Structures are given as C-alpha cells and as structure tokens.
Amino acid sequence: VRQDLDDVLRGMDGAPYGQYKRLSGVWRLDGGALLRVVRGQADPFAPPARLAVRLDPATAGLPPELLTSDDRRRAVAARLAATAAREAGDGPLRVDGGGQEVLHRSSCVVDPDGTVTLRLGAPLPGRGRRIDGPAARRLLCGQLPELVAQLAFDRLDEAALWRQVACVEDSVALREQLPALGLVAFVADGAVLPRRSGVSDRPARGPEVVPFASPPELRTTVRLPHAGEVSGMGVPEGVTLVVGGGFHGKSTVLRALESGVWDHVPGDGRELVVSRADTVKVRAEDGRRVARVDVHAFVDNLPTGADTADFSTDNASGSTSQAASLCEAVEAGARVLLIDEDTAATNLMIRDARMQALVAADREPLTPFVDLVGSLHRDHGVSTVLVMGGSGDYMEVADRVLLMDAYRPADVTARARALVAEVPTGRTTEADRFPAVTHRVPDPDSLDPAVRGRPKVRARGADTLSYGEDDIDLRAVAQLTDSRQVAGVGLALRELLRGGHVDGRRTLAAALDRLEADGGLTTEALLAVRDEDFAVPRRHEVAAALNRLRSLRIAA
Ligand code: ADP
Ligand code: MG
Known part of the structure; x- marks a missing residue:
C-alpha cells in the first residue's frame, strides 16, 4: 500500500x-x-x-x-x-x-x-x-x-438507513409469505402505483393520485417484521382477470405487479406491492427471433407447413412472438404470467364465435390463450394475471374478476359468473389442455460473444445489449429495471458459458438452476467476469436475453 x-x-x-x-x-x-x-x-x-x-x-x-x-x-x-x-x-x-x-x-x-x-x-x-x-x-x-x-x-442519516433496511426486510418477508397464503401478489392499502411520467419511475404526486384500496372480498392481512399488521389486496393463484374502462388504471396495477419482483426504496409508493419472484411479464414482440421453441399449444397448421413443435424464425409475427415468449418463460421457470391487452397480440388472446364461424379451424393456425389459460394453472401450476378490457370471453375462464373503476378495484367475480350464464359467448372451445413445455438444450458455441470475431459485451442504453457482433433487443423484457441490469445480464450470459453451465447437454432450465446454485447470480461472481457498473438480474431476464440472441442455436 x-x-x-x-x-x-x-x-x-x-x-x-x-x-x-x-x-x-x-x-x-x-x-x-x-x-x-x-x-x-x-x-x-x-x-x-x-x-x-x-x-x-x-x-x-x-x-x-x-x-x-x-x-x-x-x-x-x-x-x-x-x-x-x-x-x-x-x-x-x-x-x-x-x-x-x-x-x-x-x-x-x-x-x-x-x-x-x-x-x-x-x-x-x-x-x-x-x-x-x-x-x-x-x-x-x-x-x-x-x-x-x-x-x-x-x-x-441513520434513521433513513434503518428505514431502508426495514422496508427491504418487510418486502422480502411479504414475498416469502405469498405461497403459503395461496397468493401470487399483494398490493398494500395506501400504496401509490402510478408513476410521475412515462419517463420517470418516481411516484406520482398531487391531489389527483388515488391511493390503493383493496376490495373487501380480496382483503388480506399480513404480519410483517417491521410494519406489523398490514392490510391489502391478495391476488390469488389461478386466473385473475382485470377489467375496466380505458384510463381507469388497469395497466398501472399490472405494471406495479411487474415491478413487485424487486424491492423498492422508502417513499416509492410500491414498498409493499410485491409479487412472487418467479413472475414474468409476457408480451407480443414482432420481429424477434425464435430458436426451436415448441409453440404447438398455440400454433399449428402454419401455411408454410413449418413444424410448430420445433419452431424457429428470424422474424416472428406478433402472435407467434408472444406464444414463444410465453412458452420460454414457463420453460425458464416462471409460475406467474402477467399479460396486458395493450401489449398483447389480439389474435393470440381471443377468437369470438363469429370469427370461429367465418374462418374454419383448419384455416386458423392459432389457438387463443383463452382456451389454454385455465389448463396452464390446473395442469402446470402457472397462474396468470391478465388485463383485458375489450373482450368478455375471459370471464368464462377467470377464477377472479377485478374491475378497476376510477383507480379503485372492485371484486366483480360474482357478477361476471352470472353474466357467463346470462350472455353465452357461443364459442367453441378449441383446446382442453396446455401441453407440457419442451425443454431445449442451448449450444454453448452459439453463446460465445466471440463467435463472429468481436468478443465485447456491453449495455447500450436501457434496452440493448451489444453482444459480440449482435445486438440483443431487450425492449420487450419489461422487468429489466435499468441499463445497469442490462449490463448484469450480459455478464450473466458470459458466466453461463464460462462456468460451463451451458455445456451442450444441459437444458436451459438446468443450466440456469446450476448458475444460481453456484452463486453465479451474485455481485461477486459477476464482478469476476468483469468489473463494471451492473445490477444483478434474475434468471428470467438472463433467459429472456439468451432467447433473443440472434446467434443462439439449440442443440436438442
Ligand atoms: P388503463 O390501462 O386502464 O387504460 P392506465 O393504467 O394506463 O389505464 O392509467 C391511465 C392513467 O391514469 C395513467 O396516466 C396513470 O398514470 C393514471 N393513474 C393510474 N392509476 C392512478 C391512480 N391510482 N391515481 C391517479 N392516477 C392514476
Ligand atoms: Mg392499459
């Protein structure tokens, strides 16, 4: 020294x-x-x-x-x-x-x-x-x-330091309690969900902000180490449908749940808005690449004759991209899916009776999610929270229906059940089961950033990861919080390869398990890959980036 x-x-x-x-x-x-x-x-x-x-x-x-x-x-x-x-x-x-x-x-x-x-x-x-x-x-x-x-x-400021510790410990404790309570998420009464603007993640403020108030039917009280007894809305496992008029706060609730996999700083408004750690937002993303994903649950009989149980494309459509992203999320271990109509492919979500009558089933490759979402929970333990204000078809399959009215949620499950009987959709159900997801084995060579000569991996802004010669487009990976986490994803991808986790025999899910078990998703491990500014991502963001890598090849 x-x-x-x-x-x-x-x-x-x-x-x-x-x-x-x-x-x-x-x-x-x-x-x-x-x-x-x-x-x-x-x-x-x-x-x-x-x-x-x-x-x-x-x-x-x-x-x-x-x-x-x-x-x-x-x-x-x-x-x-x-x-x-x-x-x-x-x-x-x-x-x-x-x-x-x-x-x-x-x-x-x-x-x-x-x-x-x-x-x-x-x-x-x-x-x-x-x-x-x-x-x-x-x-x-x-x-x-x-x-x-x-x-x-x-x-x-010692008091502020302790507030931050208490805040994080409460949020962690709450997240850990969710499975035993049969919940996938919790939104505390009084939480402030809206953000200041489309470009600021700070809480909205002013007299027009409506703090969250849980509907009595879904009100749950939890005990937290610092805050003590806290009441709020528990979102149960199963299929939860969020309905309501435009601009009534549906997407804002869903976005708060997306962010609920992370802990927040005191004063954020979402300190006690928490979702399970394996919650993944899924959306349409036309143009993305798809590497040998089994999407046959959603897609078959393509006009090209392509095998949809082993589906690849360099330029996915809105619906196939969303189908692939959903199957990939489940493959990587997601047990809660979040979907918003604003960013979903309509033709993957719904098909009503008239369209079923006009376009024969054998001319329509898509099976709408409405016919699969129930089985996804029943047969695979994967819950879904879905925002859908434009079609009533999901009332049929939803376990819970939540109505957002001027930013206040109401439980309208009973009314929705009655309507299902009173106003039949006339639809024919197109599938009765979501098939088991197929696990893929990534080829390690295709993950090497140096495959095409340039080994550099670097975050470019908040949603692009420059990976060797390729740019991984992460705009649709909603739960990445900032450019530092993009950098963290880049390091984790390199660690997947460097640590021998992706080895040409292990499935992607197994490789991610091993990465986590080896402490690969820690600051220490990622610092050893390269000392730069990064934040540690979840396995789900790492998988999402890998799945969007254009050079990715699947060995089996
Ligand atoms: P929807 O998805 O139902 O169309 P959004 O969630 O996009 O509605 O919300 C519409 C607008 O209302 C947004 O500008 C949002 O910031 C604002 N907003 C959402 N929740 C609240 C709330 N609790 N209090 C005040 N404004 C809110
Ligand atoms: Mg919306």
Whole structure:
C-alpha cells in the first residue's frame, strides 16, 4: 500500500498521458480508505478509469446490526451508492446510484464484516495528450476522499438507513409469505402505483393520485417484521382477470405487479406491492427471433407447413412472438404470467364465435390463450394475471374478476359468473389442455460473444445489449429495471458459458438452476467476469436475453 499518491501525481504533471499506468497498485487516501485502479484509461478520450475504493470496517463504522443478513447489507449498500451518487452530482466522478429498486449493484458492496467497497469511474485529467497533474490531484486526492468520507456511518442519516433496511426486510418477508397464503401478489392499502411520467419511475404526486384500496372480498392481512399488521389486496393463484374502462388504471396495477419482483426504496409508493419472484411479464414482440421453441399449444397448421413443435424464425409475427415468449418463460421457470391487452397480440388472446364461424379451424393456425389459460394453472401450476378490457370471453375462464373503476378495484367475480350464464359467448372451445413445455438444450458455441470475431459485451442504453457482433433487443423484457441490469445480464450470459453451465447437454432450465446454485447470480461472481457498473438480474431476464440472441442455436 502506497501513501504518496499526491506526490506521485505532482511528479507526473506534463508527462505523456500513458504514464497514468503508474497508478496501478493500491493507494491510501486521506481519511484511510484504500484506492485501487482496476482499469486505467488509455487516452484522454477513452472510457474513464475504473476505480475501487475500500473502507475497512473501522473506517466505515457500520454497526453490526446492519450487517446481519444479505438483505440488510443490500439495503445499506444501495443507500450508500445513492448517497455517493448524490455527492458526486454532475462532477467528473461517476457513481451508479441506482433508482427506485433496491438491487445488488456493483457500485457499492457491503461485506459481512462491515467492509464497504465503492466502485466508480473517473476520467483521468489531461492537457492534450499530457497528464494534467494539478487536476488529477484535485480529483483523486481532493474530490474522491471527500466523497468517500460521506459514506462513513457517522456522516449518514441513520434513521433513513434503518428505514431502508426495514422496508427491504418487510418486502422480502411479504414475498416469502405469498405461497403459503395461496397468493401470487399483494398490493398494500395506501400504496401509490402510478408513476410521475412515462419517463420517470418516481411516484406520482398531487391531489389527483388515488391511493390503493383493496376490495373487501380480496382483503388480506399480513404480519410483517417491521410494519406489523398490514392490510391489502391478495391476488390469488389461478386466473385473475382485470377489467375496466380505458384510463381507469388497469395497466398501472399490472405494471406495479411487474415491478413487485424487486424491492423498492422508502417513499416509492410500491414498498409493499410485491409479487412472487418467479413472475414474468409476457408480451407480443414482432420481429424477434425464435430458436426451436415448441409453440404447438398455440400454433399449428402454419401455411408454410413449418413444424410448430420445433419452431424457429428470424422474424416472428406478433402472435407467434408472444406464444414463444410465453412458452420460454414457463420453460425458464416462471409460475406467474402477467399479460396486458395493450401489449398483447389480439389474435393470440381471443377468437369470438363469429370469427370461429367465418374462418374454419383448419384455416386458423392459432389457438387463443383463452382456451389454454385455465389448463396452464390446473395442469402446470402457472397462474396468470391478465388485463383485458375489450373482450368478455375471459370471464368464462377467470377464477377472479377485478374491475378497476376510477383507480379503485372492485371484486366483480360474482357478477361476471352470472353474466357467463346470462350472455353465452357461443364459442367453441378449441383446446382442453396446455401441453407440457419442451425443454431445449442451448449450444454453448452459439453463446460465445466471440463467435463472429468481436468478443465485447456491453449495455447500450436501457434496452440493448451489444453482444459480440449482435445486438440483443431487450425492449420487450419489461422487468429489466435499468441499463445497469442490462449490463448484469450480459455478464450473466458470459458466466453461463464460462462456468460451463451451458455445456451442450444441459437444458436451459438446468443450466440456469446450476448458475444460481453456484452463486453465479451474485455481485461477486459477476464482478469476476468483469468489473463494471451492473445490477444483478434474475434468471428470467438472463433467459429472456439468451432467447433473443440472434446467434443462439439449440442443440436438442
Ligand atoms: P388503463 O390501462 O386502464 O387504460 P392506465 O393504467 O394506463 O389505464 O392509467 C391511465 C392513467 O391514469 C395513467 O396516466 C396513470 O398514470 C393514471 N393513474 C393510474 N392509476 C392512478 C391512480 N391510482 N391515481 C391517479 N392516477 C392514476
Ligand atoms: Mg392499459
């Protein structure tokens, strides 16, 4: 450990930019933290240098009660990352502070012994192609230690830290209780579901916001470690249909459930809106690639004569893309599906009596989801929450019908049952069973980002993963929360290959099981692949990205 960073930078002033490589090694900063340059910066226009700053337990000063579980450490680390990002502001130091979700992030990690590691980017200052010594000293010996000093426990808002820990622990406890309660999701009374705008994930505010109020029929009370008794709406297993007029808040409820797989920061409004960890949003996505997916439950007798039990295309239609995404989700282990009419393919969702009469069954390749959704639950234990305001056909198959009226939910199951008897659809049921999903074995070579020469994997914005020569389009993967999680997916894909999980014999589901069992979906494992800003994704997002990789080949 070297102590003389200031002197060394002073001596470098005016030297060729490449001399910055002499910073490799470990340096003690003012205040005691240790600085390591993880990756240097080749020239003034290259991506910023990557730094890791470590505070030992005594310097960080975190009390042992904040370190007792992985959830606590995640909550504390997220709060520290947000603090550091706020402190860095628009300045040169770049810290990923995270958003509304409390995720495992590489930008800040808290170890069980209380060690805090902050990872950040720093553009090393230059004058032309020469080192700007004074600016480098201001940055690394001034701004950096000042920022790090803000992370010491006695500088933090202790009450806010504990609120974040309590919030995360309650949400985790609630999610764990769902299966025993026979629920797939829970929305607490008083929750604020709408967001500020289409581009801001912060809670909406103002007098027009209607806090969530559960309908009496679905009201459930849970006991949480910190909040105590909390009442709210329990969404039961099975098929739940959400109906209501346009603009009455249906999609907003569904989006809150999508996000309910993550924990949220205090003040988000969705702190106690929680869904099971294996909940996956499914939507139509025409143009996507599909690699040997068994979609015959939904599609057969294609005009091309293609085998739909082993279906591939470089350019899926709306309906086939949604069918493939749904089968893939179940293959990867999803046990709750979320579908919104706004993003679903109508012809995959419904076919009414008149259309059945006009187009003979043997001329129509599609079996509508309405005839499969019940069996998906009965025979496979996969529940569905579906938003559908435009067709009443699903009343027939729904276990529960929820009506959104001016942002207030009502349980209209009984009325819907009566209507099923009073107003028959006249439909003929087109399927009585959802067949077992077929498991696929991915070919490891096709997962290698270097297959076509360029090994680089990198997140581009919030919904594209640049993967070797290919771009994986993740716009339809709704539960990815930000670009850092896209980066995390890229690392996890590389870990699937590097760790030998995808080996040409194992099914995709088995490979994901093994990745998880090996601790592959942790900050530590993904950092070992590459030290960069990322958030840890779920297996479902990893699978979704793999399924959208255009080079993917299926061995069997
Ligand atoms: P739907 O899917 O039923 O057409 P949306 O969920 O898209 O309706 O909501 C329509 C609008 O109402 C959106 O701008 C949304 O932000 C807003 N909104 C949703 N829920 C609430 C609420 N509880 N309070 C106030 N505004 C809401
Ligand atoms: Mg909608």
